Amino acid sequence: MEDIKIKEMFKGQIHEHVRFSVSIDGNDYHGLYNDGEINWFRPHPREQLADHYVEKIEAKAHEKIQEFKD
Numbered sequence: 001m002e003d004i005k006i007k008e009m010f011k012g013q014i015h016e017h018v019r020f021s022v023s024i025d026g027n028d029y030h031g032l033y034n035d036g037e038i039n040w041f042r043p044h045p046r047e048q049l050a051d052h053y054v055e056k057i058e059a060k061a062h063e064k065i066q067e068f069k070d
Contacts, residue, residue, distance in 0.1 A: 004064045018065050022057060024049065029057075033065050 003022075010016045017034040027048065031040040038058050040046075045054045 004061055006065060006068045008068075018068070020061055020065065022061070024057070031061070033061065036062075038062075 005021045007019045008016070009019050017032050019030065019032055021028060021030045023029075024045070027043075029040065029043070029045045031038050033039075038061060045057065049057075
């Protein structure tokens with residue numbers, strides 16, 4: 001897994017959220033983080049990766065986003 005890239009979107013607006021991306025084995029995955037929840041775009045990583053691996057990715061994303069926000 002390569003580094004997670006984070007971008008804040010609509011800062012200061014009511015629909016403010018964080019967009020992130022991660023590259024795994026040459027596949028790019030993107031998602032939105034809002035109110036502590038991750039919503040993946042298609043393709044969803046669970047379509048190609050095991051659940052336990054996706055959980056590790058999400059934990060790392062939560063950690064990186066919290067660091068970004070602080």
